[in-house]
Amino acid sequence: MWFGRARLSRVGYWLTLGALFTVALLAVMAFLDGAWVSALLLAVGTPALLAFLEVRVRVDARGTHWQLLPGFPRGSIPHDEVTRVGAVDIRPGDWGGWGWRVGTQGQAVLIRGGEGLRIQRGSRNLYITVDDAARGAALIEAYRRA
Numbered sequence: 379m380w381f382g383r384a385r386l387s388r389v390g391y392w393l394t395l396g397a398l399f400t401v402a403l404l405a406v407m408a409f410l411d412g413a414w415v416s417a418l419l420l421a422v423g424t425p426a427l428l429a430f431l432e433v434r435v436r437v438d439a440r441g442t443h444w445q446l447l448p449g450f451p452r453g454s455i456p457h458d459e460v461t462r463v464g465a466v467d468i469r470p471g472d473w474g475g476w477g478w479r480v481g482t483q484g485q486a487v488l489i490r491g492g493e494g495l496r497i498q499r500g501s502r503n504l505y506i507t508v509d510d511a512a513r514g515a516a517l518i519e520a521y522r523r524a
Contacts, residue, residue: 380437380517382508384489390476391431398427430477433489435508437517442497444487444506451478455497455504457521462498465511 386394405420429446436443442460445452470488473479479486484503494507495514508514 379439380510380514382435382437382495382510382514383432384492384494384507384509385432386430386489390490394427394431398424401427430489433487433506433508435495435506435514437514437521439521442495442514442518446487453504455499457518459499460497460518460522461500462496463515463518463522464496465493465515466496466505468492468494468505468507 385391401420401424405417405424408414408420409417425448429448429451432447434445434447441454441456443452443454468486468488468491470476470491473481473483473486473488476488476490479488484505486505487507488505489507492507493509493511494505495511495518497504497506497518
């Protein structure tokens with residue numbers, strides 16, 4: 379079994395917490411002013427800020443499992459569906475920024491730039507920034523060939 383994760387940088391972490399505080403304050407102010415729809419939209423958007431503080435990845439005998447900090451969104455990829463896997467250098471600028479991205483290369487969960495996993499399922503790719511990606515990729519490959 380292998381566990382990997384990626385966290386937002388300290389600066390990004392504090393910027394996100396500052397944005398979270400600002401959004402929560404705006405939601406309370408909108409609620410007190412009777413702007414129910416605005417308050418609801420702000421309150422619903424708040425967990426999205428928390429989601430991208432950290433991603434966790436686990437590789438076990440059943441497959442590769444990933445989830446963002448609050449436990450959702452999340453996904454699993456059984457080893458028998460993997461056609462190719464590797465450790466790659468991921469740059470958020472190539473995807474238009476951080477977050478959950480969809481592009482011509484596939485889908486990406488980008489918490490930060492740097493090393494990550496590239497998991498190919500048929501013609502679709504999933505990229506996840508995660509520390510120690512080479513070890514995770516090697517274990518996925520070992521399970522895939524077993």
